[in-house]
Amino acid sequence: MSTLLFAAASGAYGAKIHTPHIDYLSILPILIMMGGAVLLVTASSLFRQVMGVGSATFITVGTAIATLVAALFQWDHVVTHGAKVTIAGSIAYDGFSVFIQIVVAIAMLLTALIADGYLKREGIDGPEFHVLAMLSASGAMLMGSANDLIVIFLGLEILSIALYVLAAFNHKRAESGEAALKYFVLGAFSSAVFVYGIALVYGATGSSNLPQIADYLSKNVVASNGVLLAGLALLLVGFGFKIAAVPFHMWSPDVYQGSPSPVTGLMAAIAKAGAFAALLRVFVSSFGTLRADWQPIVWGIAILSLVVGAFAALVQKDIKRMMAYSSINHAGFILLGVQAATVRGVSASLYYLFAYMFMVIGTFAVITVVARDGDSGHQLTDYRGLGKRQPLLALAFAVLLLAQAGAPFTTGFLAKFTVVAAAVDIHSYALAVIAMASAAVAAFFYLRVVVAMYSPVGAVGDLSDLDAGELDAGPISVASPANAPVSVHGQNDAVASLSVLTEGPPTSAVADRMVRVPGLTTVAIGLSVGFTIVFGIIPGPIVDFAHQATLLFT
């Protein structure tokens, strides 16, 4: 009561309430991205008819490009004026944050292009997909610039909550809702763990602000402080869930498989970018003095992710599940840079995130178009003969997969090389060796898809690849006597004979048809492949970019 009176009295006498100075340039890309989402949803509600996907895509692409331009302007500004901390110390405005904004803005741009074709094909109208994607992108960007644990948490939630909805977006597929629920329950669990970790760190250090925590830790010797270490462990668990590192990866195969394909690409790119950015900032810069405590744990998580990701992907039949385990494997690689906790390690991780963003979104763009109507063709058999039917699409997919495997002359090779070099730098030889071995194992499952694409569709081995689920799915079972010889025939004969014999196309005949690649998706795939190859051959610019971003780290 007395405080209320006091507030009223001071208000009456015109006492100023001091609000922090807000440097709008430091949050300009986030504002543009979030503003674009708000504008789009508001604009669409003003019209009587449902807004078409085309115009929503147009606005989204425009917003993403504006965000990118603002981020590039920021980069110029940071390089000339230096890094700083703004808005009462809660936002860091440095090369590191600008780097993440650029990565996320490009990811949003590519996803908008891919989603356009997907939404039209699936007959999902309205601007909501793009609105949610932009909101979640702004969350990832906020995580990149957050300089306070609670701001990281807010960014994490803006990112995740929009992604939960996006995962459920295709209401025609039962898997989509199931994926969303699994993602939601485990995501909410990990957020709660993360918040409790923040609470414990706050209690132990007296602040949730990262520089103040670092300051406290450098001035006070906190050997075996139980509360602080527990908080640190809980933060690591929270991050582990978001980056899908083993043993916190259980959600990711189901969620990757069930979500609409463009969403999976976006999820893989920006959730990793945002969460790794925050992880690097919290652990390397704030808890750097405690690295003896957390480095062994990150070491273990990295090894588990590398090994489990590579080996579990080998036995997957569904390509999106395989990509989920592949992304777990990639998380292990990026953790190599985190574990090193050196300038070299951080810049290697940043470079990896940039390269991975292009590779994974391009890969999911191809997966989106190959899946056809209903977003259901994700078996390896759906890729059989793609090299003959659509050589360019198959070539693009092969390049992206080989880049993920770490083939030379692609950004993927350089990304793997830099993180392993960073691990060797701090004498983590065991980790480096395991990483390279896991890359060799991983190459096997990427190559399996490439081989499938370039093998003829009518090969006798086809039937053995079809599992029971797929047999049930087709309108006419492939195993039924009428169709049994089909898979032994050459592909043209098979199509011809089937179109005469049956009305509903059986599975193998569907796989023979060309898939339609919308123009905008072609642009997105082209950009991904172009980036992966051009900057794989001329690595200088991006490596320097990532390195400079690290030097401008507050």
Next chain:
Amino acid sequence: MIGAASALNGNISGEWYLALAAVLFAIGAFGLLIRRNVLVMFMCVELMLNAANLTFVTFANMLHDIGGQVLVFFVLVVAAAEVVVGLGIVVAIFRRRANATADDFHLMKG
């Protein structure tokens, strides 16, 4: 009556609140892992978030820092937004089938 309450407050040290929060958090985490009803799982998440809130408030009081109490508002808002989305997803699934038991969500395996 008011005097008795304040005397009681004075006697309970911060550690007890922290311990209570830890117990609540553990109940929430354990419940989330063993309960199969999705709505009960949501409640467990809420319990975990509120345990974190109690920890924030207790530490803010112990450290004489208003910052920790402010953080609680952020967590509350996020928790509300999270539940809105979670219930929306459950409703979307309910339209497909008539229950919300975690054991039934097994379309995807591998």
